[in-house]
Amino acid sequence: MLSTAALRAHLLAAGLAGVVATTREESLRSYRLFASRDPRVLIGLDPERAWGVRDLVALMADRCGVSADPRNVSGHDVIDPERTLAALDAFAERLAEAARSGAAVLLGTGHPHRLLGFYAGLADALSAAGCGVLTPAQGRSVDITTRFGLRTYNLDYVQGVALVREPGAGRPGGATGVHTHSPLPVRLALAAAAEAGGPLPELVIGDHGWVCGAGQLGFEAMGLADTDDPAPFVGEAEGSVSVVVPLDDGVRSGYYRPLARYVLNRACLSR
Template identity: 35%
Template structure:
């Protein structure tokens, strides 16, 4: 489906769907995650290698500037926000990088730590990449991580435990996938991912584009440090069908048919 919204219409849609605007994540959770990142919480570091020291105040200011969370330090409870304008700006860069990689028929690896939300975005992107001659990389499934393993479904690498695809912030699944590909001499020319999978790939020096929520400061720190090429601020777990206009925007901006 072609994307036929104006920027103002797309912005209004993102806010209405709560992909941006008054999103579901409460202010208290955002602030605790900012502190958790600074403290080195293993669920929040996203595999991001620090190139400078980061304080809570640094992260707080960064998230207001890159994401659109409230800049008021006295606002500690209740509603928080993501800027639709910042989302669209970053999503435009994201789509153009992806489109250029496909145009150049690069090798691309797709991965997600949010199978219940973001998975459909990557499936559509992978299908478009294949259709336009890019190489979508595959992995050998089954390498163990914690008490589960990595799987690749419709070209997207994910982590499963006990037969269930898992929401994970850990970088381990991406580390396993890249180790496999490195042994084969086929490291990706572009990684399209989120959470720890994106953070690890970017810190490893691979060109990476990512999506992150307002309680996920790691990828925005990575972008500030010049590691990840772009981190798109948006709610990462709304109902999957609500991302359909986002998919259309990405593919249209990338110059690709769906």
């Protein structure tokens, strides 16, 4: 079993916490866009209150451990590994509850090249524990506005984890998909589940728009987020998102495997 000390060391060595690749400039730009309610940064969340840049800096300092000084405008962000570990423990606790009740779950990612393996491990363990791992709207098209204009993607599931891919980009269920922050894929999946008469997920696990989009619609949601993605943390602060784990979401995919093992061990779901 991976100890807390060993995982802390891994977080720092892999750049998942400690000094991370995300720059202060990137984060502050996201905070400014969020404060102006730019939908590209809200990623499906409709905040209950007005959040200024100073409010967001204070929130992210509290939830992630970044600098609380708004005058600090350059360099790399820092994530406190203790905050990451505490959030992983809360994540594992909720995962254990879902497993005990045999809850229906929906997993999805906008970071398939990095995070697919992490979520796939959770999907496999939850399925083995008797949870229904849902795959609604498989193969359906979703139009997403990108910096290159409007693009049509297909919703697909790989090892129980939803992602979007370009039409004709490999066989269904194979390879990985595209990077997106959009909440439209989770809205499509939830609408399809409702149209089919259920079941609806009791828990949504993912990142970006998957967490914020589901949480905004009233579904319990939890997942991972970087320091330049304030929306999930705002959702957590306002109560629409259950748990957000602060970490760098852009390191090598293999670096997330120890996190999955740790969470599954804590949730008593290891096999």
